[in-house]
Amino acid sequence: MSNSSTTHFTNPLTFILMGIPSLETAHAWISIPFCTTYVIAILGNFIILFIVKREPKLHEPMYYFLCMLAVTDLVLSTSILPKMLAIFWFNSKEILFNACLMQMYFIHCFTVIESGLFSAMALDRYVAICHPLRHSTILSIPVVAKIGLAVMLRGCTVTLPYPFLARRLPYCQTNIIPHSYCEHIAVAKLACADIRVNNYYGLFVVFAMMGVDIIFITVSYVLILRAIFGLPTKAARLKTFETCGSHLCAILSFYIPSLFSFLAHRFGHNVPLSFHILLANVYLLVPPMLNPIIYGVKTKQIRDRLLRLFIHKGT
Template sequence: MSDSNTIYFTSPSSFILLGIPGLETDHVWISVPFCIVYAIAILGNFTILFIVKKEPRLHEPMYYFLCMLAITDLVLSTSILPKMLAIFWFNSREILFNTCLMQMYFIHCFTALESGLLSAMALDRYVAICHPLRHSTLLANSVVAKIGLTVMLRGCTSIMPVPFLASRLPYCRSNIISHSYCENIAVAKLACADIRVNSYYGLFVIFSVMGVDIIFITVSYVLILRAIFSLPTKNARLKTFGTCGSHLCAILSFYIPSLFSFLAHRFGHNIPLNVHILLANVYLLVPPMLNPIIYGVRTKQIRDRLLPLFTHKGT
């Protein structure tokens, strides 16, 4: 394994994940907050799913999309953290080539799904505020199911070429990935061939998926704000805008870390590698933890259903 930097090969059987380069001695301590974040994400998202299933009043488009978001968050965080903890705790750094490609697909696919679901939730807020009398008609259960299916198909198909392109590269430099999970460009950089296609396609996916979603969300909220400011009283404006608070917080918690990580990865050449890797972990692990907290605290219907669970346990 020590000669892996000098061995030449075209189809490696496995890769070696370094975790967070430069911070190897601190891996155990770094794992503690990651474990806490993951535990909160698992508990919170399963709680959201349980409450929405048990409470008939929550069988509405917004909460259906929230359940889809919770499932996406569970898969996204689970796709990276177990292997990361194996690296941190047991120094189990080896990952099979096909497993690496699978992890790469799941990470990028479910990131695209999360972006699409936030866009769908923006549509729900637009219809609820700008066309409240037609909300149940425009967003009937069948329409919600079609939107969810469209988001899923878009995410799955747009990411499909990413592991395929990575699998066709000849790897002759090294099988050591300076990352804590199999990220597209981090793997492609190990190839001894031109990786511009991989890089350009990655950029295409970012702009055609997340870029389009950001534009759609922005336009939705411009129309929402225009409708809110047309309301006659300040209380009515504040109350209506308050219904968007949870969604806005979820948008910020997802897009700000991911955008910062993307910009740092592409243009922050002076930023230390361990900072890059930490940012890449934060933008995948923190939103799954924050989303159920945001909706649990800010959404009255969920909060009212959640409080009795704790009061009953305490009695």
């Protein structure tokens, strides 16, 4: 093991994931909230899928997008947590080179897909509030399916170069990744070659994909708020705004941690590495846990169906 981390090589058979550097002694304690987060994410998202499938009244565009988000969250969290818990619990730090590239692809791919789904859900809220009479016509089931497919294809294609960009690099001196998962730049930094292409492409994906999504969501909600404030009564304004509450909370829980992580990674040179890694974990692991909770609490139809389910089981 020690030889693999010091000898020169071009194509390493394995990488060594360090988990959270400088906090190795606390890995067992850190694993408790992470494992809890994962269990809640798995249960919550499966419950969302189950409720939407069983309740015909929820067979609407908003809930179809919510199901797509739930599947995305399940894949995203499962791409990270099992290996991370293996590091924390069993000190199983080795990951095969190809497995590392595969994890890298899934993480970045489904992060972009999740961002795209938030844009699609913002579009749904805009049409529902600004053009309510045409909602079922504009966002018919075939249109929703096409939007979902487009979001998935965009995420799959735009992140496809990541593993190829990482594979082409020659690696030397160390195969130790100071991270808890195979993040693109964290892997590329191990190379003994110029990684500017990797850096530039990573920035392109962030600004051209997630940046455009943020702009689209912002414009959508400006138009939504303008329509809401144009309603005649305060009660009508509050009732309409409540339909957007869950979506806004989910958006903030996804973009705010990811923005802080991006800024800390690019500009926080004096920030401890352990804080970087913790922040990178939070922005990928917390939204999959929070999304089903947010939609379960804020969305009356889901909340009522869940209550009926438990009451029925109790009787």
